[in-house]
Amino acid sequence: MLTLQVLRDETNTVLEGLKKRNFKEAEDLIQQVLENDKLRRETQNTLDSLKARSNADSKKIGELMKAGKGDEANALRAAITQDKDKVKSLEESLTGFEKKQLDILYRLPNVPASIVPAGKSAEDNITVHEHGKVPALYAGALPHWELIKKYDIIDFDLGIKIAGAGFPVYKGKGAKLQRALINFFLNEADKAGYTEIQPPIVVNEASGYGTGQLPDKEGQMYFVNEDGLYMIPTAEVPITNLYRDVIVNEDSLPIKNVGYTPCFRREAGSWGAHVRGLNRLHQFDKVEIVQISKPEVSYRILDEMSLHVQGLLEKLELPYRKLLLCAGDMGFNSAITYDMEVFSAAQQRWLEVSSVSNFETFQANRLKLRCKNKEGKMELLHTLNGSALALPRIVAAILENNQTEKGIKIPAVLVPYTGFEWID
Template sequence: MLQVSVLREHPDAVLAGLAKKHYKTAEADVQAVLALDQRRKDLQTAHDTAQAEANELARQIGALMKSGDKAGAETLKARTAELKQHTKQHADELSQVEIALQQALYKLPNLPHTSVPEGRTAQDNEVVREVGARPELPASAQPHWELIKKLDIIDFELGNKITGAGFPVYKNQGARLQRALINFFLDEARAAGYDEIQPPILVNEASGYGTGQLPDKDGQMYHDAQDNLYLIPTAEVPITNLYRDEIIQPEKLPIRNAGYTPCFRREAGSWGADVRGLNRLHQFDKVEIVQIAHPDHSYAQLEEMLAHIEGLLQKLELPYRVLRLCGGDMSFTSALTYDLEVWSAAQGRWLEVSSASNFESYQANRLKLRYRTENGKTQLLHTLNGSALALPRIVAALLENNQQADGSIRLPQVLHRYCGFEKITA
């Protein structure tokens, strides 16, 4: 959530940032926030003035009663009653205005970092680097949705039978590969200094608002109306919310957490060749890394996170590229995002497998996540997260890029000890 002080003091910069994100109603929404902020200040001033007058009258009433001037005291008591009514009205309206201001601020996306390129769509994203050679496949090569049927490792028909489309059943070596990747990613995170967390996969409404999924992604989350709980779209939500309403000691920064969870996304309206097989699911597994950082160091921490994710892809022997997202393709909450995509040889295209983002103080302001400075004041921290990694498209690329002429799938060496086998065979 943007800070009101930033909108108040730098409205032109805010409008320019929102324009880079192609936020259509920026001017009207910013003016609405500023009007509510001014009304809040006016009400607070009126409330405080009336309260101060009432306190002064109370002192005078006491003096008049002591001197025996009951008539004068009664006159002041009548005025005090009027003031109490005014302060109650002010307090009631102030409460309503503060709620309206909060809701107005929730509508505004985060401002992009100055390094974010201009652009509207994914075609405008900046390629930072491309790493690794694209494999040459045998003539018999197939896309992963054909391979998984032949190898009997993932079954979409069974998933559709017991749940619905987008909920695959992993079987045999497919299930073991899933478990192997999760353990590999968690072990690598722990070696990089991340503390492992196993969080709940259902969160309350306050957690959804805390990290910005609500109200922006309300329709994309699975919701249990009876208990008003949401299935998480990513472990970012529960892990970051561990620190909601906390004041962190500076010497404990940065905080590094990693967690594996299943993730749930409705992905309403998704169809076509680009979402076949494992390319887009309603339920999938992911290891997430999260950092809480001092504002002065958060962009250095983002580069550290990016290097960690790249290291995973290099150990998996997958060709990949790093993109810096343009303003129009960024998430609602992000200030700067790097996407990492792996090359899918059988599909002949890039598949996104990770996003690493710095949210600066946007989430921290919603979470009231702060640190105490040397002079005793509190300041907002910065939050960051990254997929390290999401499994479905990693599995798709491993299957497609490593298929052999005999129909088997060669696995990268780093996974051999985790899987207990070196090849996937029919």
């Protein structure tokens, strides 16, 4: 959520930024929030002075009572009672202004960073880096949804039987490959200085608000009605919310955490073309890196995180490209996002396997995640995160790109983790 301060002080910058996103209500909402803010402040002013008066009077009553002047106290008491209604109605309208302010702020997306290109859709994204060669496959090459049947490593039908569509069952070498990838990703993050976290995979409502999944995207998350808990769509939610309402010690920055969790997404309405096999699931595994930093270094950290993700793809010998998302294709919370896409040779498609984003203060403002700077002032921090990496599409690409007539060759870096070189 944008800060009121920014909306007040840099109204035009915000407006331009939101237009770049193609966010049509920008002008209207900003005007509303500024007007509302003015009314809110005026109301608080009157309310505060009214309260100041009655606080002073109440104190006086106390003193009169002590002094045994009951009559005078009673007279004053009667006078104060008159103010009570006024206070009450002012308080009500103040609450109204505050509520409206929050309602509007929740609807305003983040302002894109200056280097983010304008644009409406994925077509306007910019490829900033490419790496690796698309492998030439042999004549009988298969897409991964055929390969998993051929080698009996992932079973969708069994998943349907015990849960539903989009909940695959990994078997034998398929399960081991999953485990190997998770361990490989966690070890690489560990080497890069991230602290491993195992968070709960359900979160409460406050956490959903903290990272921006709520109030808008409840339809995307599985909800446990009985207990008011949401199944996490990504480890970003619990791991970032660890720092909700926290004032971080400046010396401990940047904070670098990594977590492996299953992720749950309802994906309501997004089924259709291109969602076969592992391309889109309701439950999948992901290793997520999360950093919290001082504002002045967050863009350096964004690069560091991207390079970490790129390094993983390179070690896995997967051809990939790095996209700078255009403003219109970026998530609601993000100021800048790089997507990493891997080429899956049998499908002849680029698959998104990672999104690395800087949210600047957008999440921190909701989370009340701050630190006290050298001047002793409170300052919102920047939050960043990135998938490092999401498993299913990586698995799909490995299976498709590494298939040969005699089986699927496991990338060399993974062999110490899998304990086998071939799926055959």
